[in-house]
Amino acid sequence: xxxxxxxxxxxxxxxxxxxxxxxxxxxxxxxxxxxxxxxxxxxxxxxxxxxxxxxxxxxxxxxxxxxxxxxxxxxxxxxxxxxxxxxxxxxxxxxxxxxxxxxxxxxxxxxxxxxxxxxxx
Amino acid sequence: xxxxxxxxxxxxxxxxxxxxxxxxxxxxxxxxxxxxxxxxxxxxxxxxxxxxxxxxxxxxxxxxxxxxxxxxxxxxxxxxxxxxxxxxxxxxxxxxxxxxxxxxxxxxxxxxxxxxxxxxxxxxxxxxxxxxxxxxxxxxxxxxxxxxxxxxxxxxxxxxxxxxxxxxxxxxxxxxxxxxxxxxxxxxxxxxxxxxxxxxxxxxxxxxxxxxxxxxxxxxxxxxxxxxxxxxxxxxxxxxxxxxxxxxxxxxxxxxxxxxxxxxxxxxxxxxxxxxxxxxxxxxxxxxxxxxxxxxxxxxxxxxxxxxxxxxxxxxxxxxxxxxxxxxxxxxxxxxxxxxxxxxxxxxxxxxxxxxxxxxxxxxxxxxxxxxxxxxxxxxxxxxxxxxxxxxxxxxxxxxxxxxxxxxxxxxxxxxxxxxxxxxxxxxxxxxxxxxxxxxxxxxxxxxxxxxxxxxxxxxxxxxxxxxxxxxxxxxxxxxxxxxxxxxxxxxxxxxxxxxxxxxxxxxxxxxxxxxxxxxxxxxxxxxxxxxxxxxxxxxxxxxxxxxxxxxxxxxxxxxxxxxxxxxxxxxxxxxxxxxxxxxxxxxxxxxxxxxxxxxxxxxxxxxxxxxxxxxxxxxxxxxxxxxxxxxxxxxxxxxxxxxxxxxxxxxxxxxxxxxxxxxxxxxxxxxxxxxxxxxxxxxxxxxxxxxxxx
Numbered sequence: 092x093x094x095x096x097x098x099x100x101x102x103x104x105x106x107x108x109x110x111x112x113x114x115x116x117x118x119x120x121x122x123x124x125x126x127x128x129x130x131x132x133x134x135x136x137x138x139x140x141x142x143x144x145x146x147x148x149x150x151x152x153x154x155x156x157x158x159x160x161x162x163x164x165x166x167x168x169x170x171x172x173x174x175x176x177x178x179x180x181x182x183x184x185x186x187x188x189x190x191x192x193x194x195x196x197x198x199x200x201x202x203x204x205x206x207x208x209x210x211x212x
Numbered sequence: 213x214x215x216x217x218x219x220x221x222x223x224x225x226x227x228x229x230x231x232x233x234x235x236x237x238x239x240x241x242x243x244x245x246x247x248x249x250x251x252x253x254x255x256x257x258x259x260x261x262x263x264x265x266x267x268x269x270x271x272x273x274x275x276x277x278x279x280x281x282x283x284x285x286x287x288x289x290x291x292x293x294x295x296x297x298x299x300x301x302x303x304x305x306x307x308x309x310x311x312x313x314x315x316x317x318x319x320x321x322x323x324x325x326x327x328x329x330x331x332x333x334x335x336x337x338x339x340x341x342x343x344x345x346x347x348x349x350x351x352x353x354x355x356x357x358x359x360x361x362x363x364x365x366x367x368x369x370x371x372x373x374x375x376x377x378x379x380x381x382x383x384x385x386x387x388x389x390x391x392x393x394x395x396x397x398x399x400x401x402x403x404x405x406x407x408x409x410x411x412x413x414x415x416x417x418x419x420x421x422x423x424x425x426x427x428x429x430x431x432x433x434x435x436x437x438x439x440x441x442x443x444x445x446x447x448x449x450x451x452x453x454x455x456x457x458x459x460x461x462x463x464x465x466x467x468x469x470x471x472x473x474x475x476x477x478x479x480x481x482x483x484x485x486x487x488x489x490x491x492x493x494x495x496x497x498x499x500x501x502x503x504x505x506x507x508x509x510x511x512x513x514x515x516x517x518x519x520x521x522x523x524x525x526x527x528x529x530x531x532x533x534x535x536x537x538x539x540x541x542x543x544x545x546x547x548x549x550x551x552x553x554x555x556x557x558x559x560x561x562x563x564x565x566x567x568x569x570x571x572x573x574x575x576x577x578x579x580x581x582x583x584x585x586x587x588x589x590x591x592x593x594x595x596x597x598x599x600x601x602x603x604x605x606x607x608x609x610x611x612x613x614x615x616x617x618x619x620x621x622x623x624x625x626x627x628x629x630x631x632x633x634x635x636x637x638x639x640x641x642x643x644x645x646x647x648x649x650x651x652x653x654x655x656x657x658x659x660x661x662x663x664x665x666x667x668x669x670x671x672x673x674x675x676x677x678x679x680x681x682x683x684x685x686x687x688x689x690x691x692x693x694x695x696x697x698x699x700x701x702x703x704x705x706x707x708x709x710x711x712x713x714x715x716x717x718x719x720x721x722x723x724x725x726x727x728x729x730x731x732x733x734x735x736x737x738x739x740x741x742x743x744x745x746x747x748x749x750x751x752x753x754x755x756x757x758x759x760x761x762x763x764x765x766x767x768x769x770x771x772x773x774x775x776x777x778x779x780x781x782x783x784x785x786x787x788x789x790x791x792x793x794x795x796x797x798x799x800x801x802x803x804x805x806x807x808x809x810x811x812x813x814x815x816x817x818x819x820x821x822x823x824x825x826x827x828x829x830x831x832x833x834x835x836x837x838x839x840x841x842x843x844x845x846x847x848x849x850x851x852x853x854x855x856x857x858x859x860x861x862x863x864x865x866x867x868x869x870x871x872x873x874x875x876x877x878x879x880x881x882x883x884x885x886x887x888x889x890x891x892x893x894x895x896x897x898x899x900x901x902x903x904x905x906x907x
Contacts, residue, residue, distance in 0.1 A: 102267060103225060105270075107221075108222060111222055146262050148252075148255075167390070175265065186456075189391060189393065190393075192392075192394070209401070210394065212401055
């Protein structure tokens, strides 16, 4: 199943890695550099799943999830958080902000694809 | 380069990004050090290290992950106000940043890097964090690098001969489950991928329609799954909704996998979408559309830019040819065609400038490298020196920047090692203990000027002169002016190092610096005041692709002399030339006498002429103030020429640097004046004289 993904990460390497993991399996990947950029990009597209980093300039991942959930258009769009911190409180914080799930960096492409497919249905 | 290995491309781009992150890291630390940062600065610094760690993990660069992890932990302690920023701590962070760039370099070049080298810094970083008794200090790195595997062949059912497990799952979602964007059918679909799934929906709690709250949850499910996977994998499907639902997974029976499919599949229950219905259409909360997008940057292969530079060069040449042929065709300079051509020329010049700008880069990265040199050098000679930079945004051709790194490094080392006095001497002279080295860049009349100055003791002229006399570089009875003594530093074979310190010594003298600057088409001058300090000024062309040259004619050959060395032109008369010995002529100018070289003879076009009266000479001032006069037949004009390198298939003729194509399509050789002089000396002509020395 082909999905449309928005990946928000301030690291170009991470964005490239996500692209590399997802495009070969036929996903369409949009990217944004930070939370603010992410919300701007979301005005024009309707992705099936959003992937976001936490540590970002201008607007971090939590702020971005808040912004997405506060709006009406993407209230139920699944959001996966990419995090290097596997600590439970990190997960809880992401969840209470409205994240659907999380992927621990460095991610395994197979798992990422699976997780995306699962949350997108 | 083809798009062969995408991972290799990303790896390359990761290292490019690392460079940028290191720059941001340096900037941030600098801002913290000078108190010019704001609350965001420490976060920027943290993120830089954090992002490097993230990428390093993806490429399995274990050592890099380890170091960045510890570095990041220390930065995090500062970020969360658990650790105070002190000058001491910043010094450690700077050293860690330097070390980080070393690790990255070795990783990029796939050089081995002994982890033991990082050990002292790592323990220092750890010590800082554990000082404030943080439980994290004991925490192991739970961030193990996973080298990325891009193989997508995994099918749970392909595992043959495995046991088939029958699970019973009961599942009741909480309303919060839907707030996080999770949805029930998706979970079931994922379960169905694991094996045979049977879904029963319990609708008993569902109220009648008029009582139904659209976002409340009334449904629960019981599922049975026949699969080869273990319970842990099933649980992992529910990982994201753990705590957001009532969940019970139990293993009922285990059977032989071959029995799969023999059981009747009853899939009589729908899996209705329980997605919350959108509430009343609210007014769309308009996202504040802040246009704070950073500069958009396109990364382009440098080869493509080179190609563009070359093409524009061709265009300039072509146009000059067109203009010349129009003139010779007798078209009036006031005709529309000529006016159009003029406009065309103006545009071409603009295009050329713009193309050159593509290659231009700010000198910032170069300056940052120098701040590291200052830190390291001053530490090793026990001096406290700070680097002040100015004009970091000045843009210079990328090639010039790259080739400037070595000479500049050497000059900075010199300034710290020789220029700045010891702290005791400084205090005795009423100066602050901390020395200052200034590095500045600016554009001045179409060139880039880079100044390196220190507030040290100035050049010890007595010692310099003594050394030069001892080494026989000047006659023992020479009486030199201050600037002449200063310029002795640039002479080959001169080295002030009576006590060769391990830094600026290294057998490299300022003459090597001068040669490197010269090779870039630049000039270097020196200025020193006792007790005030010494400053060097480097003047460079903006680009290496074009050259301002003087087009001259010698024995019917057209040659280009780089304009930066031509100090004046002169018509020779009986009064200003003199033969000092047979075949050896000098010309007199304001400063004294200069050896006269017949360019035509030096290049071997014909034998040296016997009489130079009424000939034209170019007075050249080479680096270190060596002066020489070149006799040419005719001067055509001054113009910018596009440099065409002569590759290895051409004979490397002495005195020739490169070639260019002139407006009439003719090829002209570009001279290397210093090489001409060296070649003339080897032919037995007069050695060049020091410009201002009285002959």
